[in-house]
Amino acid sequence: MQLYSTKNPDLRVDFGQAILNALPKDNGLYMPTEIPKLGDDFIKNIRKMSFQEMSYEIAKTIIGDSIPADILKEIVYDAINFPAEVVHIHDNIYSLELFHGPTLAFKDFGARFMSRVMKYFKKKGKKLYILVATSGDTGGAVASGFYKVDGIEIVILFPKGKVSPLQQKQLTTLGENITAVEIDGTFDDCQAIVKKAFLDEEMSENYDLSSANSINISRLIPQSFYYFNALKQVDYNENVSFVVPSGNFGNITAGILGQKMGLPVKHFIAATNANDVVPEYIATGEYRPRPATATISNAMDVGDPSNFPRLSDLYGSTWNTIKDKLKGYAYSDEQTKETILEVYKDYGYLLDPHGAIGYLAAMEYKYETGYEEPIIFLETAHPSKFKETVEETLNQEIEIPERLSILSEKQEHFYPLPNKYEKFKKWFKSTFEETEN
Numbered sequence: 001m002q003l004y005s006t007k008n009p010d011l012r013v014d015f016g017q018a019i020l021n022a023l024p025k026d027n028g029l030y031m032p033t034e035i036p037k038l039g040d041d042f043i044k045n046i047r048k049m050s051f052q053e054m055s056y057e058i059a060k061t062i063i064g065d066s067i068p069a070d071i072l073k074e075i076v077y078d079a080i081n082f083p084a085e086v087v088h089i090h091d092n093i094y095s096l097e098l099f100h101g102p103t104l105a106f107k108d109f110g111a112r113f114m115s116r117v118m119k120y121f122k123k124k125g126k127k128l129y130i131l132v133a134t135s136g137d138t139g140g141a142v143a144s145g146f147y148k149v150d151g152i153e154i155v156i157l158f159p160k161g162k163v164s165p166l167q168q169k170q171l172t173t174l175g176e177n178i179t180a181v182e183i184d185g186t187f188d189d190c191q192a193i194v195k196k197a198f199l200d201e202e203m204s205e206n207y208d209l210s211s212a213n214s215i216n217i218s219r220l221i222p223q224s225f226y227y228f229n230a231l232k233q234v235d236y237n238e239n240v241s242f243v244v245p246s247g248n249f250g251n252i253t254a255g256i257l258g259q260k261m262g263l264p265v266k267h268f269i270a271a272t273n274a275n276d277v278v279p280e281y282i283a284t285g286e287y288r289p290r291p292a293t294a295t296i297s298n299a300m301d302v303g304d305p306s307n308f309p310r311l312s313d314l315y316g317s318t319w320n321t322i323k324d325k326l327k328g329y330a331y332s333d334e335q336t337k338e339t340i341l342e343v344y345k346d347y348g349y350l351l352d353p354h355g356a357i358g359y360l361a362a363m364e365y366k367y368e369t370g371y372e373e374p375i376i377f378l379e380t381a382h383p384s385k386f387k388e389t390v391e392e393t394l395n396q397e398i399e400i401p402e403r404l405s406i407l408s409e410k411q412e413h414f415y416p417l418p419n420k421y422e423k424f425k426k427w428f429k430s431t432f433e434e435t436e437n
């Protein structure tokens with residue numbers, strides 16, 4: 001597998017380099033030079049394959065011989081060890097439940113796969129530092145995916161007061177090789193600090209730095225697996241449509257990657273909260289990144305979606321081509337809460353705030369287009385991760401899975417820092433000085 005930079009098609013690197021560097025030096029994003037099609041038999045036989053079997057086939061097709069087949073198989077089977085189930089809600093509207101992993105959000109798929117692939121490619125005998133900005137769920141998934149992986153230090157930047165209490169526990173209570181930093185700013189500020197660190201030559205001379213954000217292509221590949229696994233679980237004639245609750249637009253990009261490989265999709269539908277840069281772009285042709293607004297679907301509080309260049313690279317990069325292929329809808333916190341309550345009352349299905357936005361977009365799309373085939377929205381996190389919001393909305397207590405409830409007694413450890421790159425750099429150098437030899 002070879003990759004190029006979205007800013008320079010002539011720049012070529014191999015898979016290992018793209019994963020370890022995360023970002024090309026020209027500040028573009030890595031994209032595969034070739035997106036091979038899965039054979040016709042793949043879709044035809046999809047119902048006969050287990051989730052792990054199909055995941056391995058997809059991984060092998062795109063990654064090629066960059067990782068030896070037996071090792072790749074082990075990585076996939078080990079990373080994808082929990083289900084991605086489709087549940088029918090009503091009228092051909094389905095929820096694809098992506099929250100059955102260790103941290104109860106879809107990011108477990110990407111983080112578990114990436115940690116194993118990084119361990120494979122990492123330089124022996126040299127410490128690797130992974131910086132990651134989180135709007136809520138990435139931090140926990142990465143912490144869990146990399147916990148106690150030898151030779152890899154994880155540094156998680158989270159925005160002060162903008163992640164849910166349980167999300168915060170997931171990234172601040174593990175210790176060992178996991179260090180959390182609270183930035184007095186927004187998610188976009190955290191992301192900007194991570195990007196600056198990468199492009200800082202002094203930092204890259206002294207440390208092997210990488211990123212676990214969805215700018216890292218190794219997170220997107222495993223996120224394409226569950227779209228195929230969802231197709232297997234519904235009855236369709238020609239195609240299905242997917243609604244993806246979106247923030248950085250990594251998850252939807254992974255789906256589009258799947259589409260290029262042969263997944264039969266009528267439309268991808270981007271659903272957002274008030275941070276509606278992309279739906280606005282689809283409607284008006286104007287792309288206006290701006291500071292993020294805090295909402296109850298906090299994992300989507302992104303004002304400058306980092307994967308947008310990949311999405312437009314895949315869909316042809318002009319407004320005309322993009323607006324035909326991609327739908328976009330945005331919803332308020334009020335609408336989100338009403339929907340959680342209504343869907344629970346009418347269908348007995350409990351949505352989390354992100355899934356609720358997905359459901360709303362599925363209904364709007366169905367109404368607007370009259371599409372009659374299955375519409376599958378991604379239920380990106382378990383409702384209990386947003387316990388406070390969901391309980392207040394329903395006016396009743398909800399059940400918390402044990403892997404979350406045990407966190408509440410654990411002690412948090414994190415470093416509070418102002419929103420200034422120089423302060424972060426100074427902190428980083430003094431914290432990791434003694435481990436660098």
Ligand SMILES: *Cc1c(COP(=O)(O)O)cnc(C)c1O
Nearest residue numbers: 137247248249250251299380381
């Ligand atoms: C990260 C996240 C999203 C947004 O995914 P992107 O790939 O950033 O678009 C949506 N919902 C939940 C619960 C998340 O954790």
